[in-house]
Amino acid sequence: MSEHVDIDKQVRIYFLVFGALMVGTLATVGAYYLEVSVPVALTIGLFIASVKASLVACFFMHLIDEKKIIYWTLALTVAFFIALMALPLLTSVADQVGEFAEVEAHEPH
C-alpha cells in the first residue's frame, strides 16, 4: 500500500466492496437453486467466487496498489498453482485416453 493514501476514499471503497461481496454471496446461493446442469453450475459458482476473491485481493489486501516485487512473487505462485491444478486434470485425461486405447485394441477389426 502506498504511503500517501486518502483514507476517507479508501473507507468508501471498503464499504462498496463489502456490499458487492454480500451480493456475490447471495448470487452464489441463488445460482445453486437454478435448475442447470453440473458443468454450468460449476462455471457460474466458480466465476462468482473468483470475482469475490479478486475484490478481496485487490481492495482489502491492497493488491491494486502494491510494489512490483509482490506482483512478481504472486505471478510465480499463480504459475505453480496452475501447474498444481493441472496435474489431477491431466492424470484424468491420460486415464481416459488409456482406457480408450485399451478398448480399441480389444475390438475385432
Added chain:
Amino acid sequence: MEIPYTVEAHPETGLNNGKIGIWLFLTSEVMLFGALFATFIMLRIGSDGNWAAMQAEAELNIPLATLNTAVLIASSLTMVMAWASLMRGQLGRFKVFGWLTVGCGGIFLVIKYFEYTAKFEHHHYPESSTFLAIYFAMTGLHALHVIGGMAWNAYFTGPGSKLFHTNRQWLTDRVEHSGLFWHFVDLVWIFLFPVFYLL
C-alpha cells in the same frame, strides 16, 4: 543491534521486512490449500459419479454456511476499518474494530462447531466417506487458520496496541500484515463455500 527495515522500506524492494515476510508466507499458504484443492479435484473426478450421493448423504447445512460466509466477509470489513482507524490515529476506534474482527472469528467458529456437532450426531465422520474426509480436512485446516488469525489480531488489539504510543507506524504496519493473513483466510472460505456446499 537494531534490526533494519522494520518500519522504513528497503531501498531495493520498496517494502519493509514484515510486508515481504507476510506475502512470502501467504504464497506458501496458496500452495498448501492449492494441494488440497488439487486433491479435492482428483477425488471428485475419481468418484465414478458417486460424488453427488456422498454430498447429499453428508447433509451440509447451506443456510448456516451462508451465514458463516457473511460473518467472515463482515470480519474482513472490520479488519480494514481497524487498519484505517490507525491510519487516522484513532486508537479507540482501532480497538473497537479489532475486537469486532476477533468476535466475528469467534462467531464463525461457534457456527462451525454446531455444524460439526450435527455431523457427529448423525455418525458422519471423516472415515464415513471420501467427501466427508476432504470436507473435514479442508474446513478443519481453515478453522485452524481462523484460530491463528484471531490470536494474532487479539494480541495487536490488546497488549500489542501499546506500541501505538511509542511507534505508531510500526503498529499500523503490523495490523496491515495481520489483516493480509485474515483476508487470505476469508479468500480461502470464498472458494470452500461453493465447492463443498453448493456445487
